[in-house]
Amino acid sequence: MSAVKELLHQIPDPNLPDNERVRLRCQLARQFEKTGNYAAACGAMDDLWLGVGKRPRLDTLDAQTSAEVLLRIGVLTGWIGNIKLIKGSQEIAKSLLSESLEIFEAVGDVKKVAEAQTEMALCCLREGSIDVARSLFTDALARLDDHDGDLKAVAVLRSAMVESRASRLNDALHILTTAVSLFEASANHALKGSFHNNLAIVLKRLGATEGREDYIESVLRHFTAASFHYEQAGHTSYRGGVENNLAMFLLEIGRFAEAHDHLDCAQAVFTKINDSVGLAEVEESRARVLLAEGEISKAEKIIEAAIRTLERGDQKSLLAEALTTRGIVLSELQRWGEARGTFERAIDMAQQVGDLEKAGLAALALIEQLPEHLTENELCLILERARGFLKFTQNTAILQRLTECAWHALSIIHTTRPDWTAFSLTETLRRHEGRFIQMALEDSGGSVTKAATLLGLPGHQSLNFILQNRHPELFSARTPIKRRRRSTLKLVEPGVGNDRPDE
Numbered sequence: 001m002s003a004v005k006e007l008l009h010q011i012p013d014p015n016l017p018d019n020e021r022v023r024l025r026c027q028l029a030r031q032f033e034k035t036g037n038y039a040a041a042c043g044a045m046d047d048l049w050l051g052v053g054k055r056p057r058l059d060t061l062d063a064q065t066s067a068e069v070l071l072r073i074g075v076l077t078g079w080i081g082n083i084k085l086i087k088g089s090q091e092i093a094k095s096l097l098s099e100s101l102e103i104f105e106a107v108g109d110v111k112k113v114a115e116a117q118t119e120m121a122l123c124c125l126r127e128g129s130i131d132v133a134r135s136l137f138t139d140a141l142a143r144l145d146d147h148d149g150d151l152k153a154v155a156v157l158r159s160a161m162v163e164s165r166a167s168r169l170n171d172a173l174h175i176l177t178t179a180v181s182l183f184e185a186s187a188n189h190a191l192k193g194s195f196h197n198n199l200a201i202v203l204k205r206l207g208a209t210e211g212r213e214d215y216i217e218s219v220l221r222h223f224t225a226a227s228f229h230y231e232q233a234g235h236t237s238y239r240g241g242v243e244n245n246l247a248m249f250l251l252e253i254g255r256f257a258e259a260h261d262h263l264d265c266a267q268a269v270f271t272k273i274n275d276s277v278g279l280a281e282v283e284e285s286r287a288r289v290l291l292a293e294g295e296i297s298k299a300e301k302i303i304e305a306a307i308r309t310l311e312r313g314d315q316k317s318l319l320a321e322a323l324t325t326r327g328i329v330l331s332e333l334q335r336w337g338e339a340r341g342t343f344e345r346a347i348d349m350a351q352q353v354g355d356l357e358k359a360g361l362a363a364l365a366l367i368e369q370l371p372e373h374l375t376e377n378e379l380c381l382i383l384e385r386a387r388g389f390l391k392f393t394q395n396t397a398i399l400q401r402l403t404e405c406a407w408h409a410l411s412i413i414h415t416t417r418p419d420w421t422a423f424s425l426t427e428t429l430r431r432h433e434g435r436f437i438q439m440a441l442e443d444s445g446g447s448v449t450k451a452a453t454l455l456g457l458p459g460h461q462s463l464n465f466i467l468q469n470r471h472p473e474l475f476s477a478r479t480p481i482k483r484r485r486r487s488t489l490k491l492v493e494p495g496v497g498n499d500r501p502d503e
Contacts, residue, residue, distance in 0.1 A: 446479035
């Protein structure tokens with residue numbers, strides 16, 4: 001707290017120029033952010049800013065100072081909007097940060113440009129826009145080196161978070177382990193805690209998939225280290241996050257009672273600081289533990305409460321995860337229609353924000369929970385979507401689930417006897433024909449001619465005839481036909497300026 005005290009002593013100095021005083025206030029806000037004290041950070045910006053969604057007062061400030069104010073207010077908007085579930089807050093934050101970035105670029109402050117990019121990327125990560133976040137972190141890291149200390153450490157850490165979220169676990173582990181010295185050199189306990197917390201999460205997921213006892217010990221050790229550093233930093237909300245993460249690890253290894261104990265601790269922390277998103281995450285975790293214990297009715301009540309909370313904010317990725325859990329709960333309660341609708345909503349929501357892993361996991365859960373309630377064609381379509389979403393995952397547990405779903409789908413398609421009372425060979429053949437035509441059109445980019453070639457048909461007329469007579473629902477998958485305009489050019493006699501260029 002010595003840095004805070006020093007800043008509080010300097011800021012009231014009447015001899016300070018206004019621009020310098022504002023820059024010191026931005027530094028004070030940043031010190032409060034490090035401990036998760038966002039209310040105090042907002043207080044440091046006081047008369048410059050009236051709150052989320054309000055434009056900061058910049059009219060008397062120079063360019064560099066204006067950019068600093070926009071950066072700090074952008075960061076605070078992202079955090080406060082996330083905690084208090086303010087709709088559109090991440091977009092507002094990104095707009096402010098983008099404006100600050102443009103000014104920093106104009107004045108040639110490369111390091112500040114990188115800082116603004118890392119904060120914009122975090123907003124994208126909250127929304128689930130993983131590819132955009134990855135691109136921003138890559139650009140930011142290209143502007144930084146090891147002499148940039150904590151600034152580079154933050155960018156490295158969040159870059160690893162992106163890869164972990166995308167299930168590129170070995171990539172995330174490599175990023176973290178090659179940057180150990182960077183975090184060891186830091187005096188920032190909150191940053192050290194985040195390093196250990198994220199390393200524990202990656203090791204947890206790798207250890208769970210590979211079943212290695214040494215991973216279990218490493219996970220517990222890093223979670224313990226994270227909790228210690230967060231306590232030293234006085235970062236209450238991050239300590240709550242560690243408790244929730246530890247509970248999920250204990251769930252995976254079957255220690256349910258201990259998982260509930262840690263969830264109780266996390267709930268107490270988030271209740272104390274009035275963090276709605278943190279509480280919703282704990283509720284979603286609690287529902288998973290109750291599911292594992294067979295307490296389905298209790299799980300339903302808790303997951304419904306979590307979803308109501310998350311629906312008020314911008315955390316679409318977290319909401320998709322909660323919806324997947326709700327779908328599983330509804331399946332266990334044999335409410336098949338509601339369950340399917342919930343899974344499909346989770347898939348679409350996660351896909352929209354670019355969180356393909358969560359979209360894939362929701363698709364797998366749909367297949368696992370409701371295989372008898374899907375037609376063969378639907379089963380194939382969902383499985384194909386899941387494979388597309390998860391094709392880059394390095395999580396072997398997810399890949400194993402994908403394989404199991406594929407084998408289960410094959411067993412249903414090839415060995416399950418039909419209901420002969422309602423069976424139609426013509427309709428069954430038509431359905432399979434439509435599926436192959438759809439795939440051919442997709443793989444040919446909508447070209448009927450190319451699709452006909454893939455299908456082994458004599459020409460596009462044959463495929464058009466089949467579409468018109470048996471599959472009109474697939475017309476939308478075709479590329480629109482462009483009518484040729486009749487040429488108005490006069491023919492030129494051979495040899496008179498009619499050279500043909502090489503193709």
